[in-house]
Each structure stands twice: as C-alpha cells, then as structure tokens.
Amino acid sequence: MLVRRVWPSRPAFENPFAGFDELRREMLRLLDGQAGGEIFGDVGPGVFPPVNVTQDEDNFYVRAEVPGVKASELSISAVKNRLSIAGKREIPQEHERVSYHRKERAEGSFNRTVMLPADLEAERIDARYADGVLTLTLPKAEEAKPRQILVKT
Amino acid sequence: MSKETRTDLKKTEKGNVPPVPEQTRPGPLYSPAVDIFENDTSITVLADMPGVKAKDLKIDLRESVLTLTGRVTEPEAPGEAKVLREYEAGTFFRQFTLGETIQQAKIDAKLTDGVLRLELPKLERAQPRQITVRTD
Numbered sequence: 001m002l003v004r005r006v007w008p009s010r011p012a013f014e015n016p017f018a019g020f021d022e023l024r025r026e027m028l029r030l031l032d033g034q035a036g037g038e039i040f041g042d043v044g045p046g047v048f049p050p051v052n053v054t055q056d057e058d059n060f061y062v063r064a065e066v067p068g069v070k071a072s073e074l075s076i077s078a079v080k081n082r083l084s085i086a087g088k089r090e091i092p093q094e095h096e097r098v099s100y101h102r103k104e105r106a107e108g109s110f111n112r113t114v115m116l117p118a119d120l121e122a123e124r125i126d127a128r129y130a131d132g133v134l135t136l137t138l139p140k141a142e143e144a145k146p147r148q149i150l151v152k153t
Numbered sequence: 154m155s156k157e158t159r160t161d162l163k164k165t166e167k168g169n170v171p172p173v174p175e176q177t178r179p180g181p182l183y184s185p186a187v188d189i190f191e192n193d194t195s196i197t198v199l200a201d202m203p204g205v206k207a208k209d210l211k212i213d214l215r216e217s218v219l220t221l222t223g224r225v226t227e228p229e230a231p232g233e234a235k236v237l238r239e240y241e242a243g244t245f246f247r248q249f250t251l252g253e254t255i256q257q258a259k260i261d262a263k264l265t266d267g268v269l270r271l272e273l274p275k276l277e278r279a280q281p282r283q284i285t286v287r288t289d
C-alpha cells in the first residue's frame with residue numbers, strides 16, 4: 001500500500017518536499033503543459049486521486065478530484081491519523097458502432113492513504129461529494145486541538 | 154492486496170493550456186481530459202471537469218469551433234490554512250474544430266459528477282447514406 005506522509009516522522013515540521021511539488025507544478029505550467037510533460041515525464045506523486053489538505057483550529061479538510069465516480073463507489077475510512085480513500089471509476093460502455101477520435105479518460109480503481117498531522121475523531125467525519133469533488137471534514141481529536149493557556153499574574 | 158487483476162488509476166497532471174486569446178480573468182487554465190466519439194447521427198464529447206458547477210460551464214459553438222470553458226471557484230474557506238496541495242483549482246478550457254455540420258438547436262449538454270456529456274447531432278445532409286448499386 002502506498003502511504004504518503006503529509007508530515008515526516010517529526011510532526012513539528014512540515015514536509016520539506018511539499019513546497020517542491022508545488023514549485024514543480026508551477027514550472028510545468030510555465031513550460032506549457034504538453035512540452036513540460038515530455039521533459040519531466042511522470043515524476044509527480046503518482047497516486048490517484050490528487051488531494052488538497054487544509055486545516056483550521058477544529059478540523060482538517062481533505063478535497064479530492066474524482067470526476068465520474070459515483071458516490072456509492074467511494075469508500076472512506078479513518079484510523080487514528082490515517083485516512084483512506086478508495087473507489088473505482090468506471091466508464092460505461094458506449095453503444096456499438098461508435099468510432100473514437102480521442103480517448104483520454106482512464107478508468108480503474110484507486111486506494112490512497114493520507115497521513116494527517118494529528119489524530120482524528122473518526123466517528124464525526126463528514127463526507128460530501130459534489131461536481132466530481134469529494135470534500136471531507138475531519139474533526140481533530142480533542143487532545144490534538146490547540147489549547148488557550150491563561151497566563152496568570 | 155487482492156489477487157484479482159485490476160487496473161489502478163494513475164494520477165495525471167492537469168494539462169496546462171496557453172491562453173489564446175489572452176484571458177481577462179487571472180489564474181491558470183487547464184485542459185480537461187476528453188473522450189470524443191461519433192456514430193452515424195451524432196458526435197459525443199465527454200470531458201472531466203471536477204469542481205465545475207453547471208452555471209459556471211460555458212459551451213460555445215461558432216464557425217465550427219467548439220469551446221468549452223468551466224470556471225472553478227476556490228472551495229476553501231478563508232480561515233483554512235494549507236497543509237498539503239497537490240492540485241490547483243483553475244479554469245478548464247479546451248477548443249475543438251468540428252469538421253461536420255452540427256444541428257445547433259439540438260445540442261444537448263449534461264453535467265454529472267464533474268463529467269460533461271455533450272451530444273452534437275449531425276445535420277441530416279452530413280449523415281452517411283448507403284448507396285445501392287443497381288444493375289440493369
């Protein structure tokens with residue numbers, strides 16, 4: 001199983017390569033996608049689906065682009081700080097007697113695990129799927145939340 | 154891991170497109186993955202446009218150039234801090250030249266789960282006709 005760590009083993013520091021990945025995408029964009037793809041090939045984090053993770057004080061938010069996947073085909077599970085998104089994308093067979101000009105959309109199954117920087121409250125995870133984008137709201141475990149400490153005088 | 158054979162989906166980078174003509178709205182342009190096929194009566198275009206809402210999708214056909222533009226609005230709330238970013242939200246843009254003549258009035262577009270399905274019916278006279286050879 002492919003596991004991508006959002007944080008390295010020391011949870012206090014951000015992944016040093018996350019910034020690099022962003023820079024690489026920006027470079028590809030500047031180099032014009034097509035030519036860029038030929039030069040660099042498939043060097044990205046080649047795990048489907050691509051995810052974006054954000055956080056605020058109480059929750060993590062995970063968004064993944066999974067167009068054409070039915071909500072019933074998605075399965076999401078979480079243990080401690082580990083979130084798994086699995087599913088299958090099927091492209092229905094078109095009628096016989098069609099001739100293809102382009103076929104760029106791929107089908108297949110995926111199973112991706114993302115390690116989040118803090119533990120989650122698995123029972124309260126909220127998953128929504130709209131317009132081909134899966135949005136997960138993952139409440140942080142109580143002990144992982146920042147605490148306001150009152151300074152006494 | 155299961156032993157059954159299955160094809161695993163690979164992550165593909167969104168292809169970038171140089172904006173032609175230059176766009177007024179800033180932000181990256183991405184080229185959606187498409188399937189295009191035709192039968193005798195119509196041409197069908199399927200395009201992956203995750204995050205695009207029906208109201209933000211523009212389909213334009215003029216002078217046999219089909220233009221698809223899908224605007225994606227940033228889904229993040231202002232209070233969210235970035236942890237990991239693997240894809241960018243931007244505008245999907247792609248153009249095709251259609252050789253065939255299309256019945257403009259009968260074009261049908263449907264957007265389900267981030268996939269656009271566009272049916273372009275061919276004009277009657279553009280449809281192939283079976284010609285029978287007679288013998289005397």
